[in-house]
Amino acid sequence: MTLKASYEHVGCDDCPIRHRAVCAHCEKDELEELEAIKYYRSFEAGQTIIWSGDPMSFVGSVVSGIASLTQTMEDGRTQMVGLLLPSDFVGRPGREAAPYDVVATTDLVMCCFRRAPFEEMIATTPHIAQRLLEMTLDELDAAREWMLVLGRKTAREKIASLLSIIARRDASVNRKGLSGPIAFDLPLTREAMADYLGLTLETVSRQISALKKDQVIQLEGKRHVIIPDMRSLLDEAGDDSDGGFLV
Amino acid sequence: MTLKASYEHVGCDDCPIRHRAVCAHCEKDELEELEAIKYYRSFEAGQTIIWSGDPMSFVGSVVSGIASLTQTMEDGRTQMVGLLLPSDFVGRPGREAAPYDVVATTDLVMCCFRRAPFEEMIATTPHIAQRLLEMTLDELDAAREWMLVLGRKTAREKIASLLSIIARRDASVNRKGLSGPIAFDLPLTREAMADYLGLTLETVSRQISALKKDQVIQLEGKRHVIIPDMRSLLDEAGDDSDGGFLV
DNA sequence: GTTTCCACTTGATCTCGGTCAAAGCAACTG
DNA sequence: CAGTTGCTTTGACCGAGATCAAGTGGAAAC
Structure with a gap:
């Protein structure tokens, strides 16, 4: 199996998403380490992947299909706060509980990593924390752009x-x-x-x-x-x- | 001057904010390194600190007063997308340009770090990237909670x-x-x-x-x-x- | 002292989007 | 095939919040 390490060389044999999502600029060793804790999960349309408040046992990225992050009030009013398309990352390293529901909007395949070993990697591998920071800043920008849409359009x-x-x-x-x-x-x-x-x-x-x-x-x-x-x-x-x- | 390194011991003689914002769990050496690139800036109420699209030459945190992140459409409709209270961090390590205006809502004092050396520190100091990741995740949660407010309340x-x-x-x-x-x-x-x-x-x-x-x-x-x-x-x-x- | 200014309040009216209700339409099911 | 189900469209009406327009009150300026 060929491992591709740069952001441009997206895709390896069995997981076209993973490198792009979390491993840009990784070294070969790190990719192999990730390989060891990786697995796939499928979900049906409508299925809730994680309930708000639940402990999160994994992080991962969307391979195919669409997931959404939603918040709901007691009376049922619902607001989607994030739309996860293929290659998007799901998970909050360092957080125990999910702050909102993650729902499979269509049939969905995710590429997951068990959380504990993944967080160990973050602690020991500076690249990854930086890459995650960059991704999180992107999400923050997207969320804030959406606030303009929700508030004023x-x-x-x-x-x-x-x-x-x-x-x-x-x-x-x-x-x-x-x-x-x-x-x-x-x-x-x-x-x-x-x-x-x-x-x-x-x-x-x-x-x-x-x-x-x-x-x-x-x-x-x-x-x-x-x-x-x-x-x-x-x-x-x-x-x-x-x-x-x-x- | 006494340097306080843990999250609980917020505050040193002249910058009560800084440690809390970026230096939790830092070592003494790192704090001294930060000390070298630190400076203060004051702004008057109503003053725009950074214009959307401008290059950002610094990062920093609010010492006193209130700043806000705002987005504006051509026709003048305005949406505040973030409220920065004392101890909040401003800046996007790794980003060249600001994605929205940063405005001093009241008279404001900020504690700033020049961006280039700050980013060097991030690259060489794993703690800081992790700390920033944690802070950014907090901001993301806040932004998403606010999306529910804007969309459904x-x-x-x-x-x-x-x-x-x-x-x-x-x-x-x-x-x-x-x-x-x-x-x-x-x-x-x-x-x-x-x-x-x-x-x-x-x-x-x-x-x-x-x-x-x-x-x-x-x-x-x-x-x-x-x-x-x-x-x-x-x-x-x-x-x-x-x-x-x-x- | 009164003028000016600015942030705020209050009122009258209008409108966009919500609510309620009915119906269309394609895909399944038995 | 009729019947159900889920997603979508369309219509009629209504109300929360926007818009337009005065008016209030307090603090600074002259």
Whole structure:
């Protein structure tokens, strides 16, 4: 088996995700050490992987499918606080309990590491702590960008923001460009989108219909989305920080 | 000068914050190394410390006063995405540019470290990367808790949530308990509160008046808040995760 | 002392998105 | 095949919060 150690050389024979998620810049020895504590888990759509408050026995990354981090109030109001797409990392090294539910939104495969030995590695391997810090800062930036969406954007802008995020992620995973028309399958139900956007599912449905009527997006069936022009979608999102994605 | 190295022994002669923020568990040598690259900066209320997109030349922590992280859309809509109280850390090791504005909400003193040498220390000192990772995870948790507030709570619940967060922070900084009545000064204008909560300042004002009328809080002047019973405030906040603060 | 300013309050009205209800539609099931 | 189930759409109505507009009160400035 060939071990690839740099961020660019993503992927080894059996786990295309792992290196990218936690091992960029690792040395060969470290990868072999990780190999020893690695295992896979599958989940069905709708299954809760970790309940809020539960002890977490593992960390890991999403191989395929989608997971979400959700918080729920006693009366049932639900807010999704994170969307985990393939290659995203799950887990809080150094934390005993999960602060929110982790739910498999679609069928899901994860590549896991048992927590205790993983934390030992962090303690002894400076690279990994630094890499995790970098990843956590990325998550923090994403969470804060989403706070702007939740706090200040209109329903239409929220939908456009979500669609452009999914389009970007889809493009970067499948190494597609963002210049021409973009097509992808929505991995979320209307209800899941509503929970992410702080809306009701009816409003989500109405706004998607409106964007379709206004030619900003096209729909094939309920889930397959075509974006004729990414720029006009970003306009709708009110997004100044298009982050040079369209250069 | 006495150097205090553990988390409990917060504070040295001239910088009560620094150790707590970045040096928990540090060795004496490291503290002296930090000492060499440390300096103070003062800002006036309303002053922008770092503009979104600017290169960041330093990291540091708040000594006194309040700073906020804000994002703004072209049309002026503003969302505060973070509230920095004394002892909070500012900066993204490893990042060139700031992703949002950092603004002094009140007069402010910060204890800064020049970024380049600080990052060198991170690279060579495993403790610090781990400590920063822990702090960043805390910030991430706070940001995600706030996403629930922004996405799903009513105006009244939002106000109650903000007040209880400030009350908690104030109590922990000033080593007060949370069992009896609690009193503190609001460090934010109505407008700043609105920007944090995703509301307008008029709604903030109305809801504060309503909470006052319903005896959940008392006001002396515009800013001095008295909370007769923390439990009823948390009830208003709809907060199941009172985090055992009232045990 | 009164003027100005700023943060705040209060009121009247409007609107976006929530709520409630019905119905469409594709995929299964027996 | 009819019947169920889950996801989605659409319509009618309503209300929380936004918007627009005065007005209050206290502290600094002249």
